[in-house]
Amino acid sequence: MTEHTNGARGDFADFVRVEVPTLTRAAYLMTGDRHHAEDLVQTTLARVAVRWDHVDEPAAYARRVLYTQSVSWWRRRAARVSETLTARVPDQPRLDTDVDVAVVLERALHRLTPRQRAVLVLRFFEDRTESETAELLNCRIGTVKSQTRHALRRLRELSPDLAQLEMDR
Structure with missing residues (x-):
């Protein structure tokens, strides 16, 4: 990631070339x-x-826009579509490969709230600090901590095989 400052920022086309791959990965x-x-x-x-x-x-600024737009999109979608949660997690087969782990993790991530998903992406994919994450999401550090805790707990509930797989490794 290249730092773009006022003095030596370059033009918008340069910014796009440098930042689009990272923005696209985070958005995905x-x-x-x-x-x-x-x-x-x-x-x-x-x-x-x-x-x-x-x-x-x-x-x-681009990261903040990306994360807030993602949350806004999910809020609009949630207003139209309701999801029914069950009290019991269905039986799942044991995970054997990295591909299985990736698929299960991706599915579990999509069942988190948009803010929880954004916090996890910032904290663990982009390796941001709690304060950087709070600044990007325009919230308090305490909110980042609680969202991280709730998101990780929810991931454990949704995909207990992930925790077991990590212990086996």
Whole structure:
């Protein structure tokens, strides 16, 4: 990730070339859908382009836009579609390969709230600190801590085989 500052920022096209791969990976992790991730990145870039001359740190601003747009999209979707949760987790086969683990983890991530998913992506995929995550999501550090705790607990509930697999390794 390249730091873009006012003095040596370069032009918007350079910014896009440098940042799109990272933004796209993060968007895919949050949405689980390649096409939606690409749409999310396009929306993000459009918003960054409009504010290009007024933003001190375009990469940080782009991340904030990406995460808030993802949460907004899920809120709109949740208002239209309701999900029914069951009290009992269905029996699942034992995980044997890294591909199985990736598929189960991806499915479990999609059952988290958008904010929980964003917190996990920022904290563990992008290796951000709690304070950086809080700043990007425009919330308090305590919110990041509680969302992380709740998200990890929910992942353990949704995919107990992941915890067992980690212990076996």
